[in-house]
Amino acid sequence: MVNSASMATNDNFGQTERRDAWWLAPLLTALGLGIFGIYATWAAFQGVNYEWGPYLSPFYSPLLQFSWLPRWFSPALLILPFPLIFRGSCYYYRKAYYRAYFVDPPACAVGEILPHKNYKGETAFPFILQNLHRFTFYIAVIFIAILWYDAIVAFDFGGKFGIGLGSLIMLVNIILLSLYTFSCHSWRHLIGGRLDCFSCSKMTEARHKAWSRISLFNEHHMLWAWMSLFTVGFTDLYIRMVAAGVWHDWRLF
Amino acid sequence: MAEALLKVYRGDEKTGKLVDYKIPVEAGMVVLDAVHYIQGYYSPDLAVRWNCKAAKCGSCSAEVNGKPSLMCKTRLDDFDLSQPIEVRPIKTFPLIKDLVTDVSWNYEVNKTIAPFKPKTENTDEWKVYQEDVDRVQEFRKCIECFLCQDVCHVLRNHDKKDLVNKKDLFAGPRFMVRLAGLEMHPMDVANRIPYIKNEAGVGYCNITKCCTEVCPEEIHITDNAIIPLKERVVDEYYDPILKMWRAITGKS
Ligand code: SF4
Ligand code: SF4
Ligand code: FES
Ligand code: FES
Numbered sequence: 190m191v192n193s194a195s196m197a198t199n200d201n202f203g204q205t206e207r208r209d210a211w212w213l214a215p216l217l218t219a220l221g222l223g224i225f226g227i228y229a230t231w232a233a234f235q236g237v238n239y240e241w242g243p244y245l246s247p248f249y250s251p252l253l254q255f256s257w258l259p260r261w262f263s264p265a266l267l268i269l270p271f272p273l274i275f276r277g278s279c280y281y282y283r284k285a286y287y288r289a290y291f292v293d294p295p296a297c298a299v300g301e302i303l304p305h306k307n308y309k310g311e312t313a314f315p316f317i318l319q320n321l322h323r324f325t326f327y328i329a330v331i332f333i334a335i336l337w338y339d340a341i342v343a344f345d346f347g348g349k350f351g352i353g354l355g356s357l358i359m360l361v362n363i364i365l366l367s368l369y370t371f372s373c374h375s376w377r378h379l380i381g382g383r384l385d386c387f388s389c390s391k392m393t394e395a396r397h398k399a400w401s402r403i404s405l406f407n408e409h410h411m412l413w414a415w416m417s418l419f420t421v422g423f424t425d426l427y428i429r430m431v432a433a434g435v436w437h438d439w440r441l442f
Numbered sequence: 443m444a445e446a447l448l449k450v451y452r453g454d455e456k457t458g459k460l461v462d463y464k465i466p467v468e469a470g471m472v473v474l475d476a477v478h479y480i481q482g483y484y485s486p487d488l489a490v491r492w493n494c495k496a497a498k499c500g501s502c503s504a505e506v507n508g509k510p511s512l513m514c515k516t517r518l519d520d521f522d523l524s525q526p527i528e529v530r531p532i533k534t535f536p537l538i539k540d541l542v543t544d545v546s547w548n549y550e551v552n553k554t555i556a557p558f559k560p561k562t563e564n565t566d567e568w569k570v571y572q573e574d575v576d577r578v579q580e581f582r583k584c585i586e587c588f589l590c591q592d593v594c595h596v597l598r599n600h601d602k603k604d605l606v607n608k609k610d611l612f613a614g615p616r617f618m619v620r621l622a623g624l625e626m627h628p629m630d631v632a633n634r635i636p637y638i639k640n641e642a643g644v645g646y647c648n649i650t651k652c653c654t655e656v657c658p659e660e661i662h663i664t665d666n667a668i669i670p671l672k673e674r675v676v677d678e679y680y681d682p683i684l685k686m687w688r689a690i691t692g693k694s
Binding site: 208298375397 | 528530574599600602605625626628630670
């Protein structure tokens with residue numbers, strides 16, 4: 190048996206020989222995700238001001254209203270679990286929160302809280318469930334279709350075509366959400382990554398093309414993740430503010 | 443002439459300390475040059491492993507200011523020379539002396555991987571198209587510097603190196619790269635997916651990407667090797683729909 194013991198297993202939390210600001214990136218990630226999480230939770234529990242004119246907040250779409258539900262129960266709570274498990278099991282967000290919240294590791298070559306042998310990673314409950322990410326992707330695709338419908342309807346002002354600032358915000362939002370969703374690693378695998386031979390048939394050649402394209406977007410998956418997170422929150426905020434009469438929707442056309 | 447202060451780890455696993463050396467800095471100098479200067483002018487017994495000085499042999503891995511790096515690829519003019527530069531051996535493997543570590547654990551891991559197994563031994567029938575090997579070629583760039591193994595927290599902090607029971611084993615990013623290259627090879631027919639899940643321990647990787655950050659060959663280790671392998675493990679073990687599809691059609 191070869192000697193292989195690591196000298197770093199005794200490092201304390203945060204112990205490192207690095208001298209750069211390694212703590213900055215996890216701190217910003219923790220703040221970014223934290224602020225979004227607090228805003229989204231607050232907005233989801235409001236149950237009001239989620240629509241105005243042709244606009245519908247992405248936190249409330251599809252709008253499911255049932256008479257048997259208690260009045261205080263906001264319709265957002267019925268649908269938000271789905272985007273939440275999609276993002277929660279996304280390969281990028283996993284990296285982000287394992288580092289920022291679980292500090293496992295906080296940054297590269299920096300000591301951890303529990304540098305012990307009991308580490309299970311994604312081999313045991315709960316994180317073994319991350320293996321189901323592709324199923325959350327399938328659900329996310331349905332949401333993308335619905336939000337495209339909402340974005341198109343947002344140009345319909347009482348039967349007449351119009352463009353408000355809100356229509357544009359909703360359009361930008363759904364474009365970024367689509368980029369995020371379709372640059373997914375699971376999708377990249379399913380569309381072609383799982384093949385060993387790309388040249389074997391017409392079908393596999395077509396899948397190779399699709400895989401190559403998706404790979405280009407996949408390289409920037411983290412960027413789409415953050416941009417779409419921001420726009421989805423901002424779209425809700427904009428509609429909420431307009432609906433509450435705080436802001437005025439700016440009609441361009 | 444500009445000067446740099448190098449603090450270099452001297453000693454073995456039990457005792458050792460950082461020792462100061464003043465080095466005259468020349469244009470284009472790298473950390474390995476400075477280490478050679480120390481050997482030449484101050485301390486010929488300073489132990490260091492190196493070979494090519496061209497970032498291609500993967501021998502000169504160390505931790506410079508705490509960052510796993512190739513000493514021959516780390517330029518002195520990238521540092522603020524008013525501050526000392528600290529050079530330590532890589533931390534995840536046992537130290538032999540000064541900057542030299544025993545990385546033989548990695549070679550033992552390598553031996554547990556099923557080698558390339560071609561569809562046919564008749565090489566006349568080997569026709570391989572570029573589009574089929576593009577992916578694999580990225581992985582062939584690996585120079586086995588083991589910087590990714592050094593930085594990976596599963597090995598570094600959690601010490602998952604149990605080659606005897608293989609229960610507490612993570613083969614590490616370098617071998618995920620090798621395994622991905624074999625699994626995606628159009629001519630290869632061996633199935634390493636059970637090995638990847640149960641022995642190589644791909645589930646221990648929590649895709650936090652430090653391996654990708656340090657790889658001097660800029661291999662997208664996490665995105666192009668590990669995540670695709672995780673997805674292949676899902677195909678085989680965690681996807682009931684694909685399982686049904688396989689049962690009905692007999693295809694994979
Ligand atoms: S991404 Fe996985 S293999 Fe790479 S350093 Fe992180 S835990 Fe280790
Ligand atoms: S994958 Fe990169 S970091 Fe890891 S051993 Fe190979 S060249 Fe070095
Ligand atoms: S990997 Fe991020 S959405 Fe699938
Ligand atoms: S000496 Fe060969 S990689 Fe540095």
